[in-house]
Amino acid sequence: MGKLLIVTIDGPAGVGKSTMAKRLARELGIPYLDTGAMFRSVAWKLGEGSWEWDEDKLKSELASFEYTLSGIGEESILSLNGTPIGNEVRTEEVGMWASNMATLPVVRSFLKEAQQSLGARFSLVAEGRDMGTVIFPEAPRKFFLDASVEERAARRFHQLEQMGKPADLEELKEQIAKRDHQDRNRAVAPLKAADDAVTIDTTELDKEQVFATLVQEMQK
Incomplete structure (x- = not known):
């Protein structure tokens, strides 16, 4: 078996990481790992307010979580306990819950181990917040x-509009700015x-310009 290739794509919410990571993974013929979906799935599975639980309770719940990965590029499937993670974790509300979860060392430690375990088994394009710095x-x-x-708020607004979901542009700006502040200023990673x-x-x-830049850099 040849040496595994790991490519990391980090950045704030709404910057287009997912789209680019999936395309680049397809170009390279390897799986795409959406680590944001892992944080979202923890938040969604445990529910609102779970980030306020004590560490022992969180550890106990997380011990039953197992992530698996299959497929390539856009067809990569990340599953939690055998169930594919879907659009149920993609709401703005769950996004804020995930941002709260991401401040907790116990959650970050658990997911770091899970992500590195996947990276030890597969070549990956790993997308997230701290892939290149920590994971x-x-x-x-x-x-x-x-x-x-x-720009990110406008992109999200148009995305929701195309999905037939009502959205308020100013509210989206506030949500993104709040998540940015929390993500960039948290004590851990x-x-x-x-x-x-x-x-x-x-x-x-x-x-197309962003993707061309990624491919050009990969070829260096």
Whole structure:
């Protein structure tokens, strides 16, 4: 078996990480790992307010969680206890719950081990908040995508509009700014670019331009 390839793509909420990570994974013929979905699934499974539980209770609940991964690129399937993680974790509310969960060392430690375990078995394009800084610091290719709060809110607004879900643009801006502040300023593994990551500001770029930049960097 050849050496496994790990590519990391980090960045704040709504910057287009998922779309780019899936496409790049397909281009490389390897699985895509959505680590944000792992935090969301913990929050969704345990429910509102679970981030306020004591550490022993959280550890006990997390001990029953097992993640598996199959497929390639957009067809990659991340499952929790044998059940694929779906759109039930993709709401703005669960996103805020996940951000709360991400401040807890016990949750981060558990998911770090789960993510590294998957990375030890598969080549991956791993997408998240601290893939290049904490989870896979030795990854040979690291990217950090960013964009303005206004642009990210607008993208999310149009996405929800296309899904037929009503949304308020100003409220989305506030939610994204709040998550940014929490993610960038948390004591454990704050959101930031790895020192050796290639940072791409996507505010003025379309999807094809961002993807072309990723591929160009991979070919170096």
